[in-house]
Amino acid sequence: MADGLTLESVRESLIRQEDTIVFSLIERSKYPMNSPVYVKGFADIPRFTGSLVEYVVRKTEAVHSTVGRYESQEEHPFFPDNLLPSLLPPYYHPKVLHPAGDAININTTIWDMYFNQLLPLFATEGDDGNYAQTAACDLECLQALSRRIHYGKYVAEVKFKESPDGYGTLIRAQDRDALMKLLTCEAIEEMVKRRVEKKAMAFGQEVTLNNTDKEVKYKVDPFVVSRLYVEWVMPLTKLGIANTPLQDRGAVGDSDLGSDSMKLQTRNQLSKDVNELIFGVDMMDTE
Amino acid sequence: MADGLTLESVRESLIRQEDTIVFSLIERSKYPMNSPVYVKGFADIPRFTGSLVEYVVRKTEAVHSTVGRYESQEEHPFFPDNLLPSLLPPYYHPKVLHPAGDAININTTIWDMYFNQLLPLFATEGDDGNYAQTAACDLECLQALSRRIHYGKYVAEVKFKESPDGYGTLIRAQDRDALMKLLTCEAIEEMVKRRVEKKAMAFGQEVTLNNTDKEVKYKVDPFVVSRLYVEWVMPLTKLGIANTPLQDRGAVGDSDLGSDSMKLQTRNQLSKDVNELIFGVDMMDTE
Numbered sequence: 001m002a003d004g005l006t007l008e009s010v011r012e013s014l015i016r017q018e019d020t021i022v023f024s025l026i027e028r029s030k031y032p033m034n035s036p037v038y039v040k041g042f043a044d045i046p047r048f049t050g051s052l053v054e055y056v057v058r059k060t061e062a063v064h065s066t067v068g069r070y071e072s073q074e075e076h077p078f079f080p081d082n083l084l085p086s087l088l089p090p091y092y093h094p095k096v097l098h099p100a101g102d103a104i105n106i107n108t109t110i111w112d113m114y115f116n117q118l119l120p121l122f123a124t125e126g127d128d129g130n131y132a133q134t135a136a137c138d139l140e141c142l143q144a145l146s147r148r149i150h151y152g153k154y155v156a157e158v159k160f161k162e163s164p165d166g167y168g169t170l171i172r173a174q175d176r177d178a179l180m181k182l183l184t185c186e187a188i189e190e191m192v193k194r195r196v197e198k199k200a201m202a203f204g205q206e207v208t209l210n211n212t213d214k215e216v217k218y219k220v221d222p223f224v225v226s227r228l229y230v231e232w233v234m235p236l237t238k239l240g241i242a243n244t245p246l247q248d249r250g251a252v253g254d255s256d257l258g259s260d261s262m263k264l265q266t267r268n269q270l271s272k273d274v275n276e277l278i279f280g281v282d283m284m285d286t287e
Numbered sequence: 288m289a290d291g292l293t294l295e296s297v298r299e300s301l302i303r304q305e306d307t308i309v310f311s312l313i314e315r316s317k318y319p320m321n322s323p324v325y326v327k328g329f330a331d332i333p334r335f336t337g338s339l340v341e342y343v344v345r346k347t348e349a350v351h352s353t354v355g356r357y358e359s360q361e362e363h364p365f366f367p368d369n370l371l372p373s374l375l376p377p378y379y380h381p382k383v384l385h386p387a388g389d390a391i392n393i394n395t396t397i398w399d400m401y402f403n404q405l406l407p408l409f410a411t412e413g414d415d416g417n418y419a420q421t422a423a424c425d426l427e428c429l430q431a432l433s434r435r436i437h438y439g440k441y442v443a444e445v446k447f448k449e450s451p452d453g454y455g456t457l458i459r460a461q462d463r464d465a466l467m468k469l470l471t472c473e474a475i476e477e478m479v480k481r482r483v484e485k486k487a488m489a490f491g492q493e494v495t496l497n498n499t500d501k502e503v504k505y506k507v508d509p510f511v512v513s514r515l516y517v518e519w520v521m522p523l524t525k526l527g528i529a530n531t532p533l534q535d536r537g538a539v540g541d542s543d544l545g546s547d548s549m550k551l552q553t554r555n556q557l558s559k560d561v562n563e564l565i566f567g568v569d570m571m572d573t574e
Binding site (some may be wrong): 019020025026035042043044045052060061063064066067068069071072075087088091092093128131132133135140189194195198199202203205207208220 | 330347418423506
């Protein structure tokens with residue numbers, strides 16, 4: 001495949017990104033909630049009225065933009081209005097995404113999900129004053145989640161380039177509900193859920209030499225990690241794909257997804273194929 | 288103990304910091320060497336002639352200093368000349384360290400060790416253009432190593448406050464070689480080495496649902512992690528302690544470490560006690 005991308009490398013990346021997400025949650029869990037990090041105007045920062053974490057994310061993204069982070073289509077800033085031009089010599093980053101797909105950025109939704117839903121599920125109560133470290137950990141979590149969730153549209157593009165005909169059925173779907181349904185395959189999602197739960201156990205365990213721990217205690221509840229995937233990562237991945245405007249790709253046509261003209265069996269197979277890809281599962285490996 | 292610190296919490300922190308170090312190395316290993324990150328003057332940055340990684344570390348440390356990161360005695364900047372005042376309301380961080388101990392910063396040595404010795408041991412050859420991400424990962428590794436290595440002097444202080452008499456023998460040692468010898472207990476170091484190796488296996492494994500992987504492959508060679516501890520983390524921890532100027536603590540006296548007046552048995556017991564503490568091992572737990 002052009003740009004050195006293969007379905008195999010895409011799958012590997014998705015699986016590897018799960019590890020990064022689990023590591024980042026475990027690292028954030030070292031610190032308690034530290035609620036002042038999230039209070040607007042807590043610090044006396046000139047010309048800035050947001051929260052500490054917003055300040056740290058904005059400032060760090062600006063630094064990273066000057067050294068070219070957002071030249072890669074895999075990276076999505078949380079504050080795109082805040083970036084600076086890259087000062088690096090040009091590097092050829094593969095432009096796999098169509099500009100319309102590249103422009104999609106659902107980080108506002110991810111930000112809201114992380115702070116309002118996910119974080120309260122695993123951060124313990126308390127305040128240890130380590131605000132900068134906490135905000136830096138939040139940034140790691142946000143970046144890992146953002147990269148993973150946005151990778152869905154990336155994958156859709158790769159799949160389209162590899163097989164425009166087979167994938168045309170998806171592309172012709174202008175009915176988002178039908179598309180979301182097509183993007184759902186419960187067997188695959190169940191496997192991903194079990195895999196990330198297992199990762200939370202492996203990476204969040206207390207490793208000792210004697211292995212005779214009285215009770216097994218994980219640094220982040222594995223159930224929270226599987227819930228993160230089921231409730232947010234997988235639906236938001238699909239949302240990113242469903243939002244990708246593909247109708248200008250020369251494959252315009254009436255949707256036949258919901259129609260009788262598409263046999264149920266074909267639809268199920270397509271759904272399974274697409275899901276194997278967007279969630280990094282190979283049924284051959286696991287069945 | 289004052290400030291809520293106990294020997295148990297210190298030990299827990301040391302053990303927990305091992306996990307952070309292993310995670311950070313695994314995350315850095317996602318990217319190849321990316322050597323332009325380390326070339327001085329690679330980017331066209333106004334008024335800056337250093338490497339990209341130095342730029343990212345300096346800029347990030349400056350941001351973190353404004354939100355109070357270095358108010359905590361556990362944190363040591365790599366570029367102290369570059370920090371800005373904290374803009375946060377004052378927070379009471381326990382000042383466990385004596386000012387003379389607090390002032391010790393061996394990050395120049397840690398920086399050199401990380402880039403010139405450790406990184407080449409585990410980074411694969413190649414250049415994928417993800418320079419900002421690479422530098423950010425390097426920063427995570429550096430901070431984790433710095434926090435862990437400097438924690439040695441921290442621990443020494445806690446131990447001194449808890450038991451000034453028993454620890455007096457150490458403090459009176461003005462002979463650094465004798466002190467370094469006292470700080471060495473091979474049985475304990477062997478256990479730490481095995482523990483971090485085991486962590487590298489647990490956290491760096493490929494987690495799959497079926498567990499029938501043909502060959503076990505770790506993301507970072509566990510041997511590199513144990514070598515990191517044996518060759519650098521443990522010796523540098525001792526160096527940090529040995530460099531802590533304690534002679535102004537009202538416990539001045541002639542060194543009796545090397546003399547016959549101190550029985551070998553006592554010396555061995557002290558060495559074991561101190562080592563259990565500075566490396567986070569409880570022999571009771573593991574034997």
